[in-house]
Amino acid sequence: MATDVKVPALGESITEGTLAQWLKKPGEQVAVDEPIASLETDKVSVEVPSPVAGTLAEQLFAEGDTVEVGAIIARIGKGDGQGAAQPAPAKEDGSVNPAGPAETPMPRGDEHAPVADSNAPADLTLSPAVRRAVLEHHVDPSKISGTGKDGRITKDDVLAAAKAKDGNRAEPAAAAEPPRASAAAAGASGRERREERVKMSRLRQTIASRLKEAQNTAALLTTFNDVDMSAVMDARGRYKDLFEKKHGIRLGFMSFFVKAAALAARDVPSVNARIEGDEIVYADYLDVSVAVSAPKGLVVPVIRSADAMSFAEIEKTIADFGKRAKDGSLGMDEMKGGTFTISNGGVFGSLLSTPIINPPQSAVLGLHRIEERPVVRDGQVVVRPMMYLALSYDHRLIDGREAVTFLVRIKEAIEDPTRLLIDL
Structure with missing residues (x-):
């Protein structure tokens, strides 16, 4: 039975x-x-x-x-x-x-899609992402050796097969053709134009809904500042080996910013608050949502009581989140709550952005790439590793003065990390 x-x-x-x-x-x-x-x-x-x-x-x-x-x-x-x-x-x-x-599950809508080898197993199954990659790159999945679980084909397997195929394929000689009616027609006839409809994943639908909700509900505003990363980079360079040897984790930049945000939130508590009805709820703890890239979209697991954590505890938590976001093993409880968000677009090369808050939170700190730029120090033009900071906030709760003060406190703590140790 x-x-x-x-x-x-x-x-x-x-x-x-x-x-x-x-x-x-x-x-x-x-x-x-x-x-x-x-x-x-x-x-x-x-x-x-x-x-x-x-x-x-x-x-x-x-x-x-x-x-x-x-x-x-x-x-x-x-x-x-x-x-x-x-x-x-x-x-x-x-x-x-x-x-x-x-x-056999195969991509639909493309008459030129490769036909499976007759010797391939009849129950070959492909995930939606792999099917899209097969359709896009015109490869035969039956001829690909899968490296995934139980020998399943992954998207990387498809991309590698497509790259190998393109490398081995000789460019055919162009056949003589009659004159084209126009340059535009000549360009359009060079390749087939296709469209593919892919249903939005449930995660992507939720992200879209929440971001639109934030725009419709909150009075969003973004303020900017820049920060000299020299001191943090110097400290990291001097202590990263000892730090990793003692704690078993690399010392990154995010722990500095989490600690700086905790310090700044004490001076500007409204950044760590939220609106519920006609009341403002202030939290005496800092639960930081950290934006992590996952295969199916952005997720924001929460570092609980980050203000009470050490640098090593913060780095270990973030590393664990990143690993489990990739394999899809993050639990739903780990992404609930959060009083403040830090989003690091710099890992993707972003120079400047205006992040959107994560309701019901009232503020999000955006980090960006570190770039050497000329700045003036003591009347001299020098080159420093600089980063733009962006704070998007709900103007219903946070005034411009408070937002600017919060960013200045972040800037002061990063440019002089000793402040993080003596709580200044």
Whole structure:
């Protein structure tokens, strides 16, 4: 008798998710608690484990389908998988046809997409991201050796195959053609023009909704300053080896800014406050949301009580967040709350930006790339490693004077890190 696999509880107020990827194929054996599928919710990816050991007998939903909490998405049977049912194929409108024959999931909408090798397995499954990459680069997935879990093909595998194909392909000689009607027509005829419709992920929809909510609700304003990073870079250069040897983690710049924000928030508490109805809620702690890049979008896990942490504790927490954001193992509880946000666009090369606050927070500090620029010191023009700082804030709660004061306190602490040690 087959055992049903149900969508687990996904967190408070979350009633549904998107089936992002099947991790097991029908006929494959699974162990107890081994993940068979991953679900995408508003904030994180959640793996669905098998409740029993056995063989995946049936998939009741296709990748990309919306599934509710408690819904049966698969069935686990006993035995070695011989004669197991195949996954339910998607119909033209994207719905599932349980009675139809199994088909190899391939990108749709491109008549020039490569045809799978006849010797390739008939149940080759690709994640949505990999399917898009296959469609874009015109490669045959059946000829790619997967480096992912259980030999699955990853997006990097597709890109490597496309690069190898382009390197081995000789440029064909141009055939003689009649004169073109116009230069524009000549340019347009050089390649095929295509469009691809991809449904927004649940995470991307949530990000879009929250950012628009911030613009519609808050009175957003951004103020800027710049900071000389010489002192922090010098301190980091002198102590990074000893720091890593003692704490087992590299000393980065983010811990300096988190500590500086905690110091500045004591002088300007409104930056660490929020509006609830007709009341202002002030927090005597600093829970810092740090923007981390994940494969499916930006996530903002929270460093709890960052004001009470050491430099090493902050760096270890941030490193852990970054690692787990990439593999999708961050929990929803880790991204709830937060009283203030720090977003470091400098890691992507950003020179200047106007970040948007993360409701119900009232302020976000934007960091940018460090760039050597000429500045005047003691009447002399010198070159210094400079960084632009941006503070976006809700003007309903924070006045311009307070915003500027907060940034000045950040600037003072970074340019003279001793202030962080003596709480000045």
